[in-house]
Amino acid sequence: MLTLERLEIVQDDFCLTADLSVPTGARVAVIGPSGAGKSTLLAAIAGFLKPGSGKILWDGVDLADLPPGERPLSLLFQDNNLFPHLSAAENVGLGLRSDLRLSSSQKEAVSNTLERVGLKGFGNRKPAALSGGQIARVALARMILRQKPLVLLDEPFGALGPALKGEMLTLLADLLDETGATLLMVSHDPDDAVRISSQTILVAEGIAHPPIDTATLFANPPDALKRYLG
Amino acid sequence: MAKRLVPIKPVYGLGAVSAALILLLTLGTLAAVVTRAEGVSALRPADWAALRFTLWQAFLSASLSVLLAVPVARALARRQFFGRSALVTLLGAPFILPVIVAVLGLLAVFGRSGILSTMLGWVGLPPVHIYGLHGVVLAHVFFNIPLATRLILQGWLAIPAERFRLAASLGFDNADIQRVLEWPMLRAVVPGIFMVIFLLCMTSFAVVLALGGGPKATTLELAIYQAFRFDFDLGKAALLAVIQFGLCAVVAVIAWRVATPAGMGAGLDRTVERWDTSNPVLRAQDFTVLVFAKLFLLTPLVVIFLKGAGAVWTLPDVVWWSAFRSVLVALGSAALAISLALSLALLAVKLGQKRTAGFVEGFGYLTIAASPLVVGTGLFIMIFPFARPSDLALPVTAIVNAAMSLPFALRALSPALRDIENDFGRLADSLGLSGWSRMRLLILPRMRRPLGFAAGLAAALSMGDLGVIALFADPESATLPLQMFRLMTAYRMGDAAGAALVLLALSLCLFWVFDRGGRVDADT
Structure with a gap:
């Protein structure tokens, strides 16, 4: 289980807080307006940014002292993955x-x-x-x-066409079925969230909200999400 | 501000070692020299004359170079013609052209029995005098017109094409464009270029050694050499070295503050479309300027080629041995320059924060202020108690050459390394790619081009260098430039031209092999 314990990420005049947990094996979409801090959240979990305060735990173990390469996770970026x-x-x-x-x-x-x-x-x-x-x-x-038991995806299929992206998401779902890994996937496309993930973390206005059921979220979107979806 | 979590690995300790070595070579040698200095009272009139001459010739050389380069750069900026890109490439060549080779070529054209004097003789005029101030300035202008032209051309091409379009749509004529667009650009770029050339001419040694000398045309750099080599007056050499270092440091700081012209300049192979320059007078003007520039820059080299080609086959063995030594020195020097530059750049990129990184890179540029002869003198004083300096002439030459190439190598490697870390640093971190693996699998393969370029530059600069070797060498350990200079002073001009051709060919070859090696099959 991934736990973000009163996590606070500060970068210049930007601040993001998160206090949530993601159960093992869950597939969670991370959505929100651009600039809200979705990628920043992933970067902190992956170990590229040192949090201002709070903890990042995997199965109860604090990851703070582990360099990125030794954390129990794989990360795919938007580009430059190879x-x-x-x-x-x-x-x-x-x-x-x-x-x-x-x-x-x-x-x-x-x-x-x-x-x-x-x-x-x-x-x-x-x-x-x-x-x-x-x-x-x-x-x-x-x-x-x-x-690695945790997979972080930072819009790695963002540049692909719709058909190809669908193909990749299917392949990804199959692979996760085989490995049982936990998924956190940043996307700006609500369809992706519906398609692959049962739960969704909404990142907006400086807060990464705890994951809730994707269908419920979109059926009854909070104001921040409404503004984003337009 | 969020900090990076990735710890500093021991491999970056090399950067610290490099920085320390550079400090030792610049400030350390200076300190060694200072312990031998005797105080200002020891400055004699001849030394003051050397100080004045140093500044005066540097001022004249820099002024003339810039003044003459402006029309050439303007012509290149606004004319498209067959051979333009070849000419622009040629303008980069003096950088790796051995100074002593150019001096021999200039002697063949402008010397007492050179082409120009012969032609003057036909119309009853006396031959020109090349030795002294004239010759020193002439050679400096020969070397620096190309540099100034390239840098000013960059300024011209940095004026956005939209401005010229706007000017054309407003009906500007050539004079309007000069006033509104070109003068402001020149005012911005010329002072920096002037200061850089001023600094280069202040620390120039081989030119003054060959064409200057005597009470009227001795620079500080040459005076250091003479105090050391002929009078063996270490105190005097030390005092002059301190003055030279101080002067260079001041000029380097001014040059840096005034403006730093940007690097080696890629993308000079285009012109800006203009609507104000089609009139025949301007066309004729540009044509004439370019013809004279080409004649001035190419004739000395062509003469070397014509005179040297026949002599190459009869060169004495001693020349070939010195060529062999020079190649070894050049290879060693290139390897050292690259190691220093790479480890410094790695450390600077790792430290990240602007201030510290700038500080580390600053070490690399310290060698600009240090004149090679000052460094050489300092090393001599350090080595003297332990070994015969002439035994170590070649390694010392390689080390000093490496220090002198360092600013250029750093300039080529640093931005490339920054790009690699920006694009692939996180990916490498996330895969746990660190230490030597990161070097072998990420940095070296992605840096092949700038590495090849920098190594070629360092090797060619070292190959053609006639500086510190003149302080140390005995006849058994001469490098090719020194051997060639000895042939010149012995008036064996045929052999000297042959040696010059060999030297030129080897310098260009070394540069080409490394630069090419970096490009072949590079996936970048």
């Missing part, structure tokens, strides 16, 4: 060993995972030779291999 000078297989392999000195069984795991996301035979290609959808698949493959 290193352009490394091949797809190398990018995925980084999920197993950050120095890329892979054993032959690890190499096999890499190619199996690439096959799992539908990229059999694409291992030697560099990102420049892959489409946007394929790049997202490579990033998902690395996410699977890292086997």
